[in-house]
Amino acid sequence: MNIKTVMVIGAGQMGSGIAQVNAMSGYQVYLHDLKDELVERGLNTITKNLDRQVKKERMTETEKTDTLARITPSTDLNNAKNVDLVIEAAIENMEIKSKLFSDLDELAPEHAILATNTSSLPITEIAAATNRPEKVIGMHFMNPVPVMKLVEVIRGLATTDEVYNTIEDMSKSLNKVPVEVNDFPGFVSNRILLPMINEAIYAVYEGVAKPEAIDEVMKLGMNHPMGPLTLADFIGLDTCLYIMETLHDGLGDDKYRPCPLLRKYVKAGWLGKKSGRGFYQYS
Incomplete structure (x- = not known):
C-alpha cells in the first residue's frame, strides 16, 4: 500500500x-x-x-x-x-x-x-x-x-x-x-512508566522524601535524564491520572491504583507545567 x-x-x-x-x-x-x-x-x-x-x-x-x-x-x-x-x-x-x-x-x-x-x-x-x-x-x-x-x-x-x-x-x-x-492497556511504554510515576507520587504522599529529592535519586542513581515527578508535570497530571485509571480499570490490579495525592492535585487544578503548578511551580 x-x-x-x-x-x-x-x-x-x-x-x-x-x-x-x-x-x-x-x-x-x-x-x-x-x-x-x-x-x-x-x-x-x-x-x-x-x-x-x-x-x-x-x-x-x-x-x-x-x-x-x-x-x-x-x-x-x-x-x-x-x-x-x-x-x-x-x-x-x-x-x-x-x-x-x-x-x-x-x-x-x-x-x-x-x-x-x-x-x-x-x-x-x-x-x-x-x-x-x-x-x-x-x-x-x-x-x-x-x-x-x-x-x-x-x-x-x-x-x-x-x-x-x-x-x-x-x-x-x-x-x-x-x-x-499487542493491544493491552497502556501498551508497553505507559504500563511501565506510569506506575513508576505513581509510585514516586506515593513516596511524596507518604513523606518518604520531597519531590526534589525523589527526582535527584532517579536522575543520579538510575541515570534517568529527568526525574519522574518533573516528567509527570510535563506530561500533565490529569493525563497521568487518566492513564492510571485506564490501567486500573483494564487490568483490574490494585498495583495500578492512582495515588490519592495525584487525584487531589488534579481536583485542585494543579496539572503541572501547563497550569503553572504541579509538583513544582512554573512561571
Missing part, C-alpha cells in the same frame, strides 16, 4: 509534531482540528520548530518552506476523502474517539488506514466503531514527536499483516523506530 497523503486529527502538541515529521518526510499533510485558531496555533508551533532547525543549520530555509507548503490546514473532516492514512491525535476519551472513527470510516477511501495515537485506550475497541477493523492500528508517538525516535505500533484484534507492515515501513520513513506491541 502506497501512502502519499496523511490527515492528522488534533493540532495540539502531539498532533502538530506528527504533522511536522510527516511533512518533513515528504508526505502531503492535512492538519485538522475543530477550529481555525487551533489549527493556526499548531502551524505556529511547527513554524517555530522549523525556524529552530534552520538556526542550528540542520535544515535549509528552502527545506523549511517546502515542508510548510506540504501542510494544508483543515477544519472540514470531509478532507479525509482525499487521504491514504489518518493519524488521530485527539483527546484521550473513548466516546469521542469512537464517534470520530465511525465518521472517518464513512468518509475515508476504502483503502485508507485509520491509525490512533492513543497512549492507553484499546485499539480493538476503537476499531469496533468502524466497518474496517482490519485497517485500524495504533501509532503511539512519543513526546516531543520531532525528537523522540520511538513509535509503538499496536495491532488490534483484526489488524492485518499488510496494514501492520505498511505502518512499520511508513514509520521508518519518518526516521522513527517502530516497535510492535
